[in-house]
Amino acid sequence: MIIDGKHRRSRAVLLAAALVILVTGCGKKSGLEHAYSYDDRAVRFTAEEGDGRAPGFAAGLAVPKEGDDSPGEGEAALSAGAAGVLSLDGGTALYQQALTERMNPASTTKVMTAIVALKYGNLSDLVTVPEEAVITESGSSMAGVVPGDQMSLEDLLYGLMIPSGNDAANAIAVHVGGSIEGFVSMMNQEAARLGATGTHFVNANGLTDPDHYTTAYDLYLMFHEALTYDTFRTIIGAHDHTAVYTGSDGSQKTASWTVGNYYMNGKAETPEGLAVFGGKTGTTKAAGYCLIMGTRTEDGREYASVIMGADSRAHLYEDMTNIISKIDK
16 A cells, blocks of 8 residues: 555554553643552562462462382382372472372262352251251262251261261252252362362262262362361361250250271271371272371371272372381481
8 A cells, every 4th residue: 555645644643643642641740650650569479488470370389290119119000099198388299199080079079069068058057957968979078967957057067077978968958959969060160260270079978979080180170179278177186075965856966976087997007107187988899998198207297198999998008108108306
C-alpha cells in the first residue's frame, strides 16, 4: 500500500500525541511513572532464605526418584503392589515401588474425606445421620450410626478414621457437600489442587468401583496435607474414642471405637528408634491390604510410609516394617 506525504504527516502527529498521553497522562501527573517498584514488592516474593525466589509449589514435599528400589541383600520382595517411604519435610523418596501406579485405595480414601470435612465443615456441627448412611455391602466396616441419629461432626470424624466407618463417611459427605455427589466433586477438586494427578474418587468411603483409584504417591500428598490440620493429627493418634450422641429415638447413646493399626494397638512391633503417630488402614477384596502411616524418629523427623495391595494382613505389616526400617535413625 502507498502512503502519501499528507497521510505520513497525519500518522506521525497521531503517534506523537499517543506517546504524550501514555507518558504524561494528558499533561496530568498520574503517578504511573513510579507505579512499579521492585524494592517495594520483592519482599512479597522472597523466600525465608532471602534468595529472591518464591517458594515452589512442591516446597516441603518429597518427590519420587528414578526407578524402583530392589530388595536388599537377604531381603524378601514385598507382597505389596505399591510402597513408599517419603519424608514429610521434602527431599527424595527414601524407598519406592510403583509409587505412581493407579491402585484401588479402599478406606485410605478416608484421608481425603477427612481433609474436605476439616476444610469446609465445623467440628461442633450437630449432624443428623441421613438415609445414605445405610450400607448393605457384606463386610463393610461401620461406625454403627443409623439414620436419624445426631452426632457432632468431630465425633463422626473419629468414627470415620478409627473404626473406618463407611456409614460415618456418607453422613459426613451429605452434611458437608449437600449430597454424596457434591462431596465427591469437592474431593476431586481438592485432589487436583494438591497435584494428585493419578487420583479419581467416586465415593467418600473407598468401596470398590473401577473409576475410584489413586496412587501411593498421591496418597502421600493427601496425608501430607491432612497433617497440616491439628485435629487430624489428634484423631489418627488416638488409640480409642467414645462418642456420646442422640439416637434416632431421642435416647442418649454411646459408641466406643479402638484403633486397628497393629503398631498402635501392640499387635506389631515398631522398629527400634521409631514411633508411629497415626495412620489409616484400608482393606477390600479388590484393593488388598493397605496402610498409610506417619512415623517419627527420636530426633523429631517425620515420614509417611505407604503400603498398597498387600496380599494379607500379616504381609501388610511385614512389608511396612521392612520399608520403615530403612529410615535413618
